[in-house]
Amino acid sequence: MDASITVALVKERLGIKSNVRDTYLTAIVDGVLKELEDEKGLALDDANPYHLMFTVDYATWRYQSRDKDTGMPRHLQYRLHNLFIHARDVD
Template sequence: MDVIQILALVKARLGITAAVRDTYLAAIVYGVVRELEHEKGIALDSGDANHLMFCVDLATWRYQSRDSDGSMPRHLQYRLHNLMIHSGGGRP
């Protein structure tokens, strides 16, 4: 997955134009991609817009909810489950 492209889209979604938070946001993006691939067993495809936008949405949610105790929103849970099912049911 193209972490730089995801980072640019996360920044656009958040309305961030400066590079001040890039290190922190890049760490979140990298963590999201690694978790999806290694822990959830999802074979992410850079050419698949659904995969790309799920990574953007999940990284954005992680950034915005970093100080909250709330669980993942239902729409993200639903999309994650669908990705896991379409990737063969989880772990490789």
Template sequence: MDKDQVLQLVKARLGISTAVRDTYLTAIINGVITELTGEKGVNLQAENANHLMFVVDYSTWRYQNKDNTAGLPRHLQFRLHNLFIHNGGGADGDV
């Protein structure tokens, strides 16, 4: 996954045009990718637009909801579940 492309898309979604928040946003993006691949076992594919946009949307949500303890919104939960399903459902350990 091209983290620079993710960063540019997150900044566009948030309306940020300067590099002031790049370090913070990059840390969020790295955390989201690590969570999805390491903890949740999702095999993110660089060429898959759905994977790219999920990382962008999830990272944007994380940035905007720093103090939210209510949990992941339903639309992101549904999309995450779809990632699990489309990646084989984790039957052999490779989700």
């Protein structure tokens, strides 16, 4: 998955117009993509807008909750679960 597109969309979602936080946001996006592919076993598809928007929302949540101990929001848990189910059905 193209991390630069994901970073650009995360910045749009957060309302960030400057490049000051790009290094940090890129690290978060790269970490999210690596986690989803390596740890969760998901094969992310660049052409799938559902995959793209999930990674954007997941990275945005990571950025916004960096100093909090709260768990993953239900809507992200639900969507991640659906990705697992769909990946299993495709195999």
